[in-house]
Amino acid sequence: MTIGLEDGTLAVPATTAIDVAAERSRTAGTAGRHYFNAAGAGLVSDGVLEAVVAHLRREQRVGGYEAANAVADEIADVYASAAALLGADADEIALFDSATSGLRGVFDALRLGAGDTVVAPRSSYVSQALRLLAMQRHDDVRLLVVPSDGSGAMDLEALDRAVAGATGRVVVSAVHVPTSSGLVEPVAEITAVARRHGALTVVDATQSVGQIDVDVRTVDCDALVTTGRKFLRGPRGTGLAYLRRGVLEGVGAWAPDVRGAVWTGEDEWTMDGTARQLETWECSVAARLGLGVALREALERGPAATETHLVGLGSRIRSALDGLDGVTVADPPASPSAIVTFTVDGVASKEVSARLRQRRIDSISVPATHAQWDLGARGLPSVVRVSPHVYNDDEDVRVLLDGVAEVVAEARA
Numbered sequence: 499m500t501i502g503l504e505d506g507t508l509a510v511p512a513t514t515a516i517d518v519a520a521e522r523s524r525t526a527g528t529a530g531r532h533y534f535n536a537a538g539a540g541l542v543s544d545g546v547l548e549a550v551v552a553h554l555r556r557e558q559r560v561g562g563y564e565a566a567n568a569v570a571d572e573i574a575d576v577y578a579s580a581a582a583l584l585g586a587d588a589d590e591i592a593l594f595d596s597a598t599s600g601l602r603g604v605f606d607a608l609r610l611g612a613g614d615t616v617v618a619p620r621s622s623y624v625s626q627a628l629r630l631l632a633m634q635r636h637d638d639v640r641l642l643v644v645p646s647d648g649s650g651a652m653d654l655e656a657l658d659r660a661v662a663g664a665t666g667r668v669v670v671s672a673v674h675v676p677t678s679s680g681l682v683e684p685v686a687e688i689t690a691v692a693r694r695h696g697a698l699t700v701v702d703a704t705q706s707v708g709q710i711d712v713d714v715r716t717v718d719c720d721a722l723v724t725t726g727r728k729f730l731r732g733p734r735g736t737g738l739a740y741l742r743r744g745v746l747e748g749v750g751a752w753a754p755d756v757r758g759a760v761w762t763g764e765d766e767w768t769m770d771g772t773a774r775q776l777e778t779w780e781c782s783v784a785a786r787l788g789l790g791v792a793l794r795e796a797l798e799r800g801p802a803a804t805e806t807h808l809v810g811l812g813s814r815i816r817s818a819l820d821g822l823d824g825v826t827v828a829d830p831p832a833s834p835s836a837i838v839t840f841t842v843d844g845v846a847s848k849e850v851s852a853r854l855r856q857r858r859i860d861s862i863s864v865p866a867t868h869a870q871w872d873l874g875a876r877g878l879p880s881v882v883r884v885s886p887h888v889y890n891d892d893e894d895v896r897v898l899l900d901g902v903a904e905v906v907a908e909a910r911a
Contacts, residue, residue, distance in 0.1 A: 650830020
């Protein structure tokens with residue numbers, strides 16, 4: 499990771515060279531639209547699409563099992579590519595159908611119960627927040643939501659106090675980049691606090707992997723989960739997790755499956771010692787092959803170069819929107835990312851997004867129901883979110899800014 503706060507000031511790298519024209523040429527979705535929703539679902543490349551379709555045709559010809567056997571080496575490469583991107587080893591990678599499934603798998607395997615504690619930030623996404631609230635309600639797990647500091651990020655001193663006073667087994671449920679703003683949480687500092695007190699850290703990196711250069715050894719987390727469909731530009735229905743080797747020793751998967759367990763006797767079984775003990779047998783092989791292509795393309799593009807380019811785009815858009823009368827940027831100060839959120843005076847965010855879509859500009863409205871600990875706490879019923887990627891060019895940015903200005907003018911008229 500190369501961005502963050504230095505001495506209280508945002509450190510935003512200068513824009514570096516990404517061949518935007520080449521990215522657009524292999525991304526059919528850029529034709530005729532100005533797509534700014536990578537934080538929802540990034541546009542897949544032609545290569546990703548071709549990998550998925552080719553395998554579906556293979557399944558049509560020979561059946562699912564034979565088709566899977568034919569691409570076993572390519573599936574193994576998906577684990578290797580994911581590990582290379584995250585700075586992990588291949589046996590520390592598990593594949594899922596979504597980040598939510600991955601997070602549930604990790605927390606289920608940890609088997610937290612009465613007397614144990616989960617500490618979470620206000621930037622938690624709805625799916626994870628609801629999972630933690632359900633653990634509190636049904637499993638008597640203690641849930642502590644840590645306040646944010648003046649920058650909008652998790653208050654590290656408050657985190658230290660919360661973890662120090664926590665009971666039982668303690669897990670810090672960290673977020674790298676939330677869905678509700680361009681905030682970048684100081685995850686390495688968060689894991690350092692957890693490590694100092696003997697707590698585990700599970701990082702939701704759904705909005706960061708693919709836009710920010712993430713190294714799990716540097717972050718020093720115990721688990722990290724992300725999705726394939728957002729900044730990685732993979733197919734929907736894909737996700738992956740990093741699970742530090744040995745973190746589940748003596749615990750084991752909550753729901754052992756033939757994928758990660760061997761039934762050895764009448765009432766005995768053994769577990770795969772790798773992260774794959776969290777997987778289940780059934781999956782979309784075609785989607786995973788598409789994810790593999792997306793991972794390789796991310797590696798070829800370069801995680802650090804991608805981060806610099808996207809952070810630069812986000813900074814440009816955020817600054818320009820901040821200068822528009824009638825527009826309020828909703829990102830907190832600690833927001834050096836490609837995600838930009840804003841509101842327009844007198845116009846509901848959903849309506850702003852709809853009016854932009856009429857101009858062939860794709861954004862999304864994020865409601866407070868997706869981030870009650872963040873947007874709800876800030877009194878924001880919703881925000882408009884735009885999130886560029888490497889296929890967005892200067893013309894896209896110009897059209898976006900002009901479109902927002904036109905929405906403001908219409909509201910005033």
